[in-house]
Amino acid sequence: MTNPAKNQLPSKMKQWVLASRPEGLATVENFSLQTVPVPKIKEGELLVKTLYLGVAPVMLRYMTNETEFEKPLEIGDVMHGRGVGKVVESKHPDYEVGDILQVKLRWREYAVVDGDDPYFMIYKMKNTDLPLSHGISSLAMSGFTALIGMREICNVKKGDQVLVSGAAGGVGSQAGFVARSLGGERVVGIAGGERKCKVLTERLGYDYAIDYKNDDIAEKLNEYFPNGIDVYFDNVFGEILDEVLLRINRRARIALCGRISEYLKSPDEYHRFKNLWRLGLQDAKLEAFFVYDCEKYFSEYEEQLAIWIREGKLKPLEHILEGIEKMPEALISLYEGKNTGVLMVRI
């Protein structure tokens, strides 16, 4: 409830609003950068200074109101987004100036957050001695997602043969480490291009990398999984999943985390699965999940992931762009498949 920093605040701040709805992939023209007054807070609210903002493929769907779990976005509304921020003013008893929060900040330099509204999904970070950027990566949704997928959904255990697609991306760059920490014996990643594949084996702990742009995926799966696949952490969906189904072992577990192969297609164009019967034959499981359904476990996830970071078992790979001006291109670049690790913007 203290408020020492009040008179150090600027009067103006920048924010990105939706200028127009994208058709297919977004372009920078779909966004508009505004300068507006830093807002005032009321009783029960916090003013949070944005430190880092993340980007996620789902944000494209916010722009077209195609998701049910975010508020509708009208033209002129500030873009939805979550990030790490520091409380600079508090009129809520549970939060103090200086607290580091993960919260729905939107794309702006300062955010008013209602301390009692569950919409904001405020998560107070504990391991703030680690780099705060980890509040976008390993100690946040992408790390939690890797942990949920590998531990809760796939129950990775000693000896498992594990495959990850989108392995150089935000979640995939951590999924390999998590699988290994849980006992995975062989951990193979799929990514696009030589450079990314090098990152997989040299920096992200993968035993082998499959380059979906240049390799024959079926052949490489046969080569790297002579004993079949026990666990598949899927960020891509489509044809690769169909190939994987042909090679799953009994009681295999597939975590369906993302479907980036389809986000820019219409359902008519989606892949038609010919090998789903293998799931039945092998008494296997295909389960999709959403990190926010597990909100009550975030604190435990943070603890586990922080332990692995301190032990050197999980090495967060972060790709940090500088300045709120970079937000639109950060989001768009996710779809260009160029980045490795967790992409974020330092504000």
Next chain:
Amino acid sequence: MTNPAKNQLPSKMKQWVLASRPEGLATVENFSLQTVPVPKIKEGELLVKTLYLGVAPVMLRYMTNETEFEKPLEIGDVMHGRGVGKVVESKHPDYEVGDILQVKLRWREYAVVDGDDPYFMIYKMKNTDLPLSHGISSLAMSGFTALIGMREICNVKKGDQVLVSGAAGGVGSQAGFVARSLGGERVVGIAGGERKCKVLTERLGYDYAIDYKNDDIAEKLNEYFPNGIDVYFDNVFGEILDEVLLRINRRARIALCGRISEYLKSPDEYHRFKNLWRLGLQDAKLEAFFVYDCEKYFSEYEEQLAIWIREGKLKPLEHILEGIEKMPEALISLYEGKNTGVLMVRI
């Protein structure tokens, strides 16, 4: 270890052996009925008099050695099969004459069972005051399968909207009762033909029946599930599953129990799924399972199912043919889709 019944045993018995391998669906010509001496037992073994034998679609695959979990079957071998039997001789300390067992008896009137060999999967029944035929139906694999699918895989809870395909069959005839007992609000069954559909609503506790032979399935699913589907217990696979995927709710659970729509096809002819993306969109689960993977829980399953039978919440529907001579036609009739309830043969 007592043995009062020994001198009441006949000297000869009947058994069915594999005469030839089927191409597609089996015919009676693929089987041969033999009369052979009743076997003698050695130390550690039991002689079990067969009381009831069950039939299951998977038996067709035994005949072509297409499953991994049964021993290969050569021409002239006694057909694999499980049933209920009574111990008539015992040279094993854990079993007494009079014990009622569920065990791999094969298709014969008396079976020698090694009391120490896990292959036989001996399960000693407790609720023997209930009809022993339930040792083929509700207190056995088909009942256990319904319970595992609805409780362990689908976690049916109060208010769930539940669909079952193959609902008039062995497992399906119990799945509706189990779902209701667990709190399912609306329980709808799919079966083929008017007669079966009448059985669903009049005898098997289903709220509504969909006749896949005469109804427009999509239309009926829309009509009976205005609030979407939470749980689907699938015995059929293929196109119906694809239609169901279009209508699943968030966090829906699909138990993949059987794939009778495909058992007589080659993989090339299998259905290609166009709506699997819905699993991702709805953070849902599709999980196949096999009752024998849960062997250590059979005793608890029997207790729960027996309680529901005594309470009148589960009403086993049994279709009992008389005499071991009927075994081949019992198996073949499974594929003709005519029977309702659990099909078995009293020996």
